Amino acid sequence: MHKTPKFIFIIGGVLSGIGKGITTASIALLIKSLGYKVTAIKIDPYISIDAGTMRPAEHGEVFVTDDGGEIDQDIGHYERFLNQSLTKQHNITTGKVFANVIANERQMKYRGHDASMFPDVINEIKRMLIKPLKDEEVVLVEIGGTTGDLENKPFLHAARELGREYPSAYVLVTFLPFLKNVGELKTKPTQHAVAHLRETGIFPDFIITRGEIAIDHPRIETIATRSFIDPDHIIDNPNVKNIYEIPLNLEKAKIAEKILHLFDLKPREKDLHQWKAFVAKTDLSKNPVTIALVGKYTKHGRDLHKDVYISVLEALTHAAAFSQKALRIVPIDSSDLEKHGTKPLRKIDPDGIVVPQGWGSRGVEGKILASRFAREQKIPYLGLCFGMQLATVEFARNVVGLKNANSEEVNPKTAHPVIHIMPDQKEYLKKHQYGGTIRLGSWPCVVKKATILHDLYRQWGNGINRMKNGTIEERHRHRYEVNNKILAKLTKKGYVVSGMSPDGKLVEAMELRGGLHPFFLGTQFHPEYKSRPFCPHPIFIGFIKQAAKSSP
Numbered sequence: 001m002h003k004t005p006k007f008i009f010i011i012g013g014v015l016s017g018i019g020k021g022i023t024t025a026s027i028a029l030l031i032k033s034l035g036y037k038v039t040a041i042k043i044d045p046y047i048s049i050d051a052g053t054m055r056p057a058e059h060g061e062v063f064v065t066d067d068g069g070e071i072d073q074d075i076g077h078y079e080r081f082l083n084q085s086l087t088k089q090h091n092i093t094t095g096k097v098f099a100n101v102i103a104n105e106r107q108m109k110y111r112g113h114d115a116s117m118f119p120d121v122i123n124e125i126k127r128m129l130i131k132p133l134k135d136e137e138v139v140l141v142e143i144g145g146t147t148g149d150l151e152n153k154p155f156l157h158a159a160r161e162l163g164r165e166y167p168s169a170y171v172l173v174t175f176l177p178f179l180k181n182v183g184e185l186k187t188k189p190t191q192h193a194v195a196h197l198r199e200t201g202i203f204p205d206f207i208i209t210r211g212e213i214a215i216d217h218p219r220i221e222t223i224a225t226r227s228f229i230d231p232d233h234i235i236d237n238p239n240v241k242n243i244y245e246i247p248l249n250l251e252k253a254k255i256a257e258k259i260l261h262l263f264d265l266k267p268r269e270k271d272l273h274q275w276k277a278f279v280a281k282t283d284l285s286k287n288p289v290t291i292a293l294v295g296k297y298t299k300h301g302r303d304l305h306k307d308v309y310i311s312v313l314e315a316l317t318h319a320a321a322f323s324q325k326a327l328r329i330v331p332i333d334s335s336d337l338e339k340h341g342t343k344p345l346r347k348i349d350p351d352g353i354v355v356p357q358g359w360g361s362r363g364v365e366g367k368i369l370a371s372r373f374a375r376e377q378k379i380p381y382l383g384l385c386f387g388m389q390l391a392t393v394e395f396a397r398n399v400v401g402l403k404n405a406n407s408e409e410v411n412p413k414t415a416h417p418v419i420h421i422m423p424d425q426k427e428y429l430k431k432h433q434y435g436g437t438i439r440l441g442s443w444p445c446v447v448k449k450a451t452i453l454h455d456l457y458r459q460w461g462n463g464i465n466r467m468k469n470g471t472i473e474e475r476h477r478h479r480y481e482v483n484n485k486i487l488a489k490l491t492k493k494g495y496v497v498s499g500m501s502p503d504g505k506l507v508e509a510m511e512l513r514g515g516l517h518p519f520f521l522g523t524q525f526h527p528e529y530k531s532r533p534f535c536p537h538p539i540f541i542g543f544i545k546q547a548a549k550s551s552p
Helices: 020-033 074-082 094-106 117-130 150-165 188-199 217-227 243-252 255-262 273-281 310-322 334-340 343-348 364-376 386-400 423-430 452-460 487-492 538-550
Strands: 006-013 038-044 062-064 070-072 091-093 138-143 168-175 206-210 234-236 289-295 327-333 352-355 381-384 417-421 439-447 471-478 480-482 495-500 507-512 520-523
Touching (some): 006 020, 006 150, 006 188, 020 074, 020 138, 020 168, 020 243, 038 070, 062 074, 062 471, 070 074, 074 310, 091 117, 094 117, 094 150, 150 168, 188 206, 188 217, 206 255, 243 255, 273 310, 289 310, 289 334, 289 364, 289 538, 327 334, 327 343, 334 343, 334 364, 352 364, 352 386, 352 538, 364 381, 364 386, 381 386, 381 538, 386 417, 386 480, 386 520, 417 423, 439 507, 452 495, 480 507, 487 495, 520 538
Parallel strands (some): 006 138, 006 168, 038 091, 038 138, 168 206, 206 234, 289 327, 289 352, 352 381, 381 520
Antiparallel strands (some): 062 070, 417 480, 439 471, 495 507
16 A cells, blocks of 8 residues: 555444445545545444355345455445455455454464453454555445444444544435425434434534435535534435436535545546446336346345345346346246246246346246246346256256256255255365355356357457456356256257366356257356446346347
8 A cells, every 4th residue: 555545434324225335336436537546345344254144135135256255235336336346355344353353362463462342343443444455545435334333333433543544534324204294304313323423433524315305405404503514515315216327416516526625635537428428328218128037035025125136137237228228127036936837927028037146945946937938938048146057957857858857955865966066065064164165256267169158258248358268257156066967968958058167177157059049048157246337248238139139
């Protein structure tokens, strides 16, 4: 780290889930557009080491970095908005902090002093915030949770102390509830959030208000007066339909310029032209391409769950914007297909079907049914990780004739284990070693020539998604793989292995022979993790373009 970094701490007030991650990503984008080197770090106050063992329906998507980090989905937003790759070190959890402090104590690094919250835990947090930095000039740190949370306090104290050592700014993102019965936004929760924050010694420099409607001047005056903050530093960020509009809304308030002014810095340039062009392409509405997203975690109670497959949704958005096509994504719970057959699919008449990742046996037959429906009806199909594996199971059952073929993950006693556990993974499971043990991070894949996969990378591969000498690098998160002992039976019937690990042991991608289907593609890797607004993934581009051909 050669330069003295400036820190911007993004802190939540009132309640979680109001968009701190998108706000952090947006401010980072804006400051980068003004000519500064920027990075972002996410703090998660949970005791878990990482997000890898958490239930998707509860936590949302687990994002994977090149170096194998299983991380909160906000890191994905940072990568997409900044168009740069981050590492597992850009995610700090209470579990990681405590593990390091305990390891230090066991190694006598505290020279016999008792390991304490102050200063040892606080110093460890500060050390971890500095460690991933290289030559970045501005560092945004999002502190998960809300002000006043017990688990939040060590990180707030660390943010306060770091602010005494480095130039720092503090941004409070807070929710303004709108009471329809009185027709009024309420500021009292925000006032309480500011009071809680001040108890840790932090006085916010900016307050970003979130809500269903825009804030009015009387509410701005109330917050400013009672929170001791300049009215010009209260910035409204009401709900929008498209998250990619948020940087443009914040740009109108000149928040990046105001933050730089606190640091006595001036903009070096201003370049948002490419971002604005991208946003314009996402605002299409006529003749949308309809994509059915068939997953196990599409519902959360009675409502649709929007966080579990967020990278898939964004990758589809990037590809649709690139192709200048309007997009309509319809989530379908795979369990509903088990109950009602293909009726939910026929009802929406999709132009394309995506079956994304998943774990365990629930809803599996519904995913297999979606794969069969796409294959038989010649509907463009994209299977991601579990979606590729179950497409292989479907093909083995209904084309090859291996009755009751299955994955060992679903049925360990299946007579035809088309998908089986990787040898090293079997040993981990025997020892109940679940966290951080699956095949993670970026791995190379050799792409077979004269295949759909090869054509997609050749035509649209660019930036981080470029194919070099017939090899690609993609991110993984799985324990199971295609059983090579059954592979010959599959390929004889038209199953094409279009991507393979360099050692020839692991099927990385499959597709169906041209005469069998116009576009039926599955990947063991997760291309959605590397799709970005300025660098849409070639697989998703090809899928959307093929689906558009089916669209009326």
